[in-house]
Amino acid sequence: MSLLRVRDLTATFGAGASRLTAVNRVSFDVAQGEVLGLVGESGSGKSVTLRALLRLLPVGGAVSGRVEWEGRDLVTAGDRELRAVRGRQISMIFQEPMTSLNPVLPVRVQIEENLRAHTGLRGRARTARAKELLDLVGIPDAGRRLDEFPHQFSGGMRQRVMIAIALASEPRLLLADEPTTALDVTIQDQILKLILDLKDQLGMSVVLVTHDLGVVAETCDRMAVMYAGRIVETGSVTDVFARPAHAYTAGLMASVPRASAARSVLHSIEGTPPQLDRVPPGCAFHPRCRFATDICRRDVPALEPRVGERLSACHHADAVAAEGSPV
Amino acid sequence: MSESAQPEAADAARRSVRLPRPGHLPLPFIGGALILGLSVFVAAFPGLFAPYDPLAFDYNAVLQGPSAAHPFGTDNFGRDVLSRVIHAYTIDMQIAIFATIFPFVFGTAVGALVGYAGGIAETIFGRVVDAVITFPFLVLVIAIVSVLGPGLGNMYIAVGLVGWVFYARITAAEVRVQKRLDYADAGRAMGYTHARIIFRHLLPNAITPAIVYWMTDMALAILLGSSLGYLGLGAQPPAAEWGVQIAEAKNFMSTAWWMGVFPGLAIVVTGLGFSLLGDGLAELLRTRR
Numbered sequence: 073m074s075l076l077r078v079r080d081l082t083a084t085f086g087a088g089a090s091r092l093t094a095v096n097r098v099s100f101d102v103a104q105g106e107v108l109g110l111v112g113e114s115g116s117g118k119s120v121t122l123r124a125l126l127r128l129l130p131v132g133g134a135v136s137g138r139v140e141w142e143g144r145d146l147v148t149a150g151d152r153e154l155r156a157v158r159g160r161q162i163s164m165i166f167q168e169p170m171t172s173l174n175p176v177l178p179v180r181v182q183i184e185e186n187l188r189a190h191t192g193l194r195g196r197a198r199t200a201r202a203k204e205l206l207d208l209v210g211i212p213d214a215g216r217r218l219d220e221f222p223h224q225f226s227g228g229m230r231q232r233v234m235i236a237i238a239l240a241s242e243p244r245l246l247l248a249d250e251p252t253t254a255l256d257v258t259i260q261d262q263i264l265k266l267i268l269d270l271k272d273q274l275g276m277s278v279v280l281v282t283h284d285l286g287v288v289a290e291t292c293d294r295m296a297v298m299y300a301g302r303i304v305e306t307g308s309v310t311d312v313f314a315r316p317a318h319a320y321t322a323g324l325m326a327s328v329p330r331a332s333a334a335r336s337v338l339h340s341i342e343g344t345p346p347q348l349d350r351v352p353p354g355c356a357f358h359p360r361c362r363f364a365t366d367i368c369r370r371d372v373p374a375l376e377p378r379v380g381e382r383l384s385a386c387h388h389a390d391a392v393a394a395e396g397s398p399v
Numbered sequence: 400m401s402e403s404a405q406p407e408a409a410d411a412a413r414r415s416v417r418l419p420r421p422g423h424l425p426l427p428f429i430g431g432a433l434i435l436g437l438s439v440f441v442a443a444f445p446g447l448f449a450p451y452d453p454l455a456f457d458y459n460a461v462l463q464g465p466s467a468a469h470p471f472g473t474d475n476f477g478r479d480v481l482s483r484v485i486h487a488y489t490i491d492m493q494i495a496i497f498a499t500i501f502p503f504v505f506g507t508a509v510g511a512l513v514g515y516a517g518g519i520a521e522t523i524f525g526r527v528v529d530a531v532i533t534f535p536f537l538v539l540v541i542a543i544v545s546v547l548g549p550g551l552g553n554m555y556i557a558v559g560l561v562g563w564v565f566y567a568r569i570t571a572a573e574v575r576v577q578k579r580l581d582y583a584d585a586g587r588a589m590g591y592t593h594a595r596i597i598f599r600h601l602l603p604n605a606i607t608p609a610i611v612y613w614m615t616d617m618a619l620a621i622l623l624g625s626s627l628g629y630l631g632l633g634a635q636p637p638a639a640e641w642g643v644q645i646a647e648a649k650n651f652m653s654t655a656w657w658m659g660v661f662p663g664l665a666i667v668v669t670g671l672g673f674s675l676l677g678d679g680l681a682e683l684l685r686t687r688r
Contacts, residue, residue, distance in 0.1 A: 128587055130579075131517060158590030166588075172581040176603045185599070186589050237589070247588075 074101035081137035083124040092348040096301040109292035117301040160190040163238035167250040169230035173222040180218040190241035205236040228259035300356035307382035317384040326398035363388040428679020434672030442492040451479035453486040453639040472657035483639040494624035495617040501559040506566025514574030549632045573605035607684045614677030618670040
């Protein structure tokens with residue numbers, strides 16, 4: 073039984089001839105307690121997908137499709153209904169801890185604000201809970217730091233504060249938009265561990281957007297690979313890493329630098345991802361793909377079970393899978 | 400740390416964060432605050448400072464130059480100029496505040512809403528602002544006052560009708576920048592209402608330029624009040640107001656310079672106070688970021 077069911081989610085910007093499709097008929101499920109990784113290059117639509125779930129697109133963005141949450145469709149939900157879900161049942165954390173906190177309010181106010189909006193806690197109980205949350209995300213001396221301003225925290229600490237705010241209402245789903253990209257590697261590891269610990273403690277599910285395959289391998293149960301606004305492959309992390317079934321996934325994995333004994337040339341996928349206004353016909357990846365044939369230039373491959381249970385949108389999934397993992 | 404010491408420590412931390420110690424305050428801020436603090440005190444208790452009744456005629460001492468008995472001299476009715484300048488503080492400080500408080504509050508609120516809403520609301524608002532700004536400010540205010548009739552109350556109304564657009568424009572521009580930052584998105588992701596996001600989160604981050612402009616505007620309001628007083632559209636004689644005093648002095652400029660110079664100096668000093676405070680605040684609010 074899945075917690076969140078996304079069907080044919082589409083996000084567009086602008087209107088008429090200049091209309092761009094940033095997310096194109098994306099479908100996926102998130103099960104209770106599961107961590108789903110959304111992976112892709114910059115501009116592949118992974119962050120837009122995440123924001124479209126809560127209809128948090130910038131001005132000019134439009135969402136269609138279905139986002140089924142607790143028996144209702146968030147795409148058609150009213151403002152009030154949506155606000156009751158945002159922050160209460162589904163929380164979100166952002167990439168830039170330096171700008172995601174309000175610079176002129178002490179963190180106490182910002183944590184208590186979410187508690188006020190979404191819980192019945194009042195007065196002392198609320199303050200106590202705010203302190204508890206800072207403790208929970210591993211900020212030492214929480215009682216004193218509550219009254220400090222965001223600029224007095226380091227990047228990693230700010231991301232912890234952000235997580236504390238997001239978790240204040242004990243949401244059932246956490247959307248994390250590249251939560252560790254702006255942090256250095258050791259802090260990155262701590263924050264990911266923290267998210268996983270809290271996930272287990274609070275029994276939530278997590279959708280993690282990242283471009284870092286290492287992060288996916290470390291933290292996620294399942295992964296969905298995005299390219300040019302579509303999901304091109306999805307499956308359990310172990311399966312996908314063991315035997316990618318889409319030429320793009322295979323290329324991504326080959327591009328991860330390895331600390332092997334001998335120095336070798338770093339592999340990269342030729343070319344660049346397409347601009348949103350000139351996505352090639354057929355499979356969007358075909359100009360960069362070494363498996364490409366005529367059918368790839370003509371028909372958009374459907375996302376369907378191609379190798380075992382695994383969903384792939386590649387006409388040559390079998391050939392790609394036969395090569396095995398480049399990792 | 401023991402239980403009892405904790406709130407104290409938290410309080411101390413909060414204090415040290417919120418306000419820099421006096422030694423760290425920018426110099427213009429201190430200067431401006433001193434001048435205006437004194438001005439407000441004089442405005443509140445003019446009787447403590449004025450040696451004479453500002454309205455009492457004394458035909459035995461008409462048009463006398465500065466002396467020990469009358470440091471700023473006397474006017475054509477024998478009224479003590481120093482006493483009139485001091486009592487004028489009450490009216491002119493009132494003008495500074497009453498003529499600007501409504502534009503400040505209403506203008507920043509409208510600006511925040513419009514800047515946040517964007518789209519058509521912002522386009523329409525932009526045209527309204529253009530229409531108002533096309534008229535020279537003083538001419539527009541004079542036109543409105545002549546319709547409503549002279550007097551301070553109508554002057555506040557006239558300034559209020561026109562003045563808010565400047566605050567609204569400044570605030571809208573700033574909110575437009577702030578609403579694109581992640582913390583505004585984060586607020587929406589938390590399910591906060593638009594009103595809460597605008598007034599609790601965006602406005603405190605966007606209001607600094609409007610506050611600084613407010614200080615300058617108060618100085619301008621005093622000048623405007625004096626100008627209208629001079630033209631006979633603001634405070635009415637025999638009330639002691641700097642503009643009224645200067646208007647009365649213009650007929651005696653060559654024989655009794657002190658009638659106009661001292662009220663003029665009072666305007667300059669008060670205006671300087673507001674400008675300094677504005678500069679100081681700008682510096683203070685900038686460093687706090």
